[in-house]
Amino acid sequence: MLTLTSPVETRLHRLPAGAKLAALALATVAITPVAGVAPALGVTAAVAGLYLAQGWRFAGHGVRMLRPLWPFLLILALWHGWADEIARGAVIALKLVAVVALANLVTMTTRLDAMIAVLERLARPFARLGLSPRVLAVSIALVIRFTPVLLARAERLAEAWRARSPRRPNWRLVVPLALGALDDAEQVAEALRARGGL
Amino acid sequence: MERNVAYIALFAALIAVLGLVPQITLMSGVPITAQSLGVMLCGAVLGARKGALAVLLFLVLVFLGLPLLSGGRGGIGVLAGPTAGFVVGFPVAAFVTGLVVEKWRSAPVVLAAFVGAVLGGVVVLYGFGLVGMALKLGKTLPETAMLLTPFVAGDLLKTAIAALITKGLSQVRPGVLLSRS
Numbered sequence A: 001m002l003t004l005t006s007p008v009e010t011r012l013h014r015l016p017a018g019a020k021l022a023a024l025a026l027a028t029v030a031i032t033p034v035a036g037v038a039p040a041l042g043v044t045a046a047v048a049g050l051y052l053a054q055g056w057r058f059a060g061h062g063v064r065m066l067r068p069l070w071p072f073l074l075i076l077a078l079w080h081g082w083a084d085e086i087a088r089g090a091v092i093a094l095k096l097v098a099v100v101a102l103a104n105l106v107t108m109t110t111r112l113d114a115m116i117a118v119l120e121r122l123a124r125p126f127a128r129l130g131l132s133p134r135v136l137a138v139s140i141a142l143v144i145r146f147t148p149v150l151l152a153r154a155e156r157l158a159e160a161w162r163a164r165s166p167r168r169p170n171w172r173l174v175v176p177l178a179l180g181a182l183d184d185a186e187q188v189a190e191a192l193r194a195r196g197g198l
Numbered sequence B: 001m002e003r004n005v006a007y008i009a010l011f012a013a014l015i016a017v018l019g020l021v022p023q024i025t026l027m028s029g030v031p032i033t034a035q036s037l038g039v040m041l042c043g044a045v046l047g048a049r050k051g052a053l054a055v056l057l058f059l060v061l062v063f064l065g066l067p068l069l070s071g072g073r074g075g076i077g078v079l080a081g082p083t084a085g086f087v088v089g090f091p092v093a094a095f096v097t098g099l100v101v102e103k104w105r106s107a108p109v110v111l112a113a114f115v116g117a118v119l120g121g122v123v124v125l126y127g128f129g130l131v132g133m134a135l136k137l138g139k140t141l142p143e144t145a146m147l148l149t150p151f152v153a154g155d156l157l158k159t160a161i162a163a164l165i166t167k168g169l170s171q172v173r174p175g176v177l178l179s180r181s
Helices: A017-031 A037-052 A056-065 A067-082 A086-108 A112-129 A133-164 A171-194 B002-020 B035-046 B048-064 B084-103 B109-137 B141-172
Strands: none
Touching: A017 A086, A017 A112, A037 A056, A037 A086, A056 A067, A056 A086, A067 A086, A067 B109, A086 B109, A112 A133, A112 B048, A133 A171, A133 B002, A133 B048, A171 B002, A171 B035, A171 B141, B002 B035, B002 B048, B035 B048, B035 B084, B035 B109, B035 B141, B048 B084, B084 B109, B109 B141
């Protein structure tokens, strides 16, 4: 399964994941109280500069990662254009883009295994509450392994539907899909137990 | 233990798949994201605790950087975006849905699942989503509510579908609902 880590290798890829996450948290807290168009513009420009410093291709990926934001930017533009308070809308929009882009930057420059390592370190104190690191690791691996399996099965079910019905596949397919997942779960549980359990 | 982990992981994968399959279309032919359907099903089928844990596990993978949220979104940026409230509300929605199905034993499965999904997947989820979006977009709660109203109809439809699927599962294989066993 593809992750959102950028294939364009940058200097930021080499920084430790924990440090990047800590910096992200600090930066997000620092950006929140920013007011006024000029400071907000400065913050966004700084983030854009951070992307551009990694090269055009990387910055292009970064822009594509921001696509889910456009409906909200449109709402802000219409809303504040209408209410004649464009400055306020601009500050909100700029800060939104800056904060999301910074977080995306961490996601794009950190490999999945490094993220999982940070998660395991953060989860260690919870071991006493019953969440053993091994259970967490096995659970993550199972989801990564079974998402493509279930997806392939969903596609087969949809094909079987199309072969038999003139209508388009609809939600009814979720019943056999969920039953398959329940069966898989029983088998996985047995397989885990057979290998000594968790 | 192994059984719980397997069920939680498989249902986390099911939520991911429901977000990735755009082919699921409504009667009107409008493609909808079935992801929140998966969240409701987690609660209704696995019960409150396991359902919420399955959703949490799914979210952990999203935050780690897998593009599993509908529309191929993922990464920690999701928590900084305007829909962060919905994401945070997902596990709570599954918990509430499961709680209703678990506690309201006297009701038929389809009714309990429907009421649970409406409470969890619409009332609670929109509560979280509303607050999150209002904070992010700098709007008041009533203003944000206005922005979100058009989406409620689709989500109510999803609660009905979630109830029918839950009923379908319990009919095809009695005893399959961990929430009722």
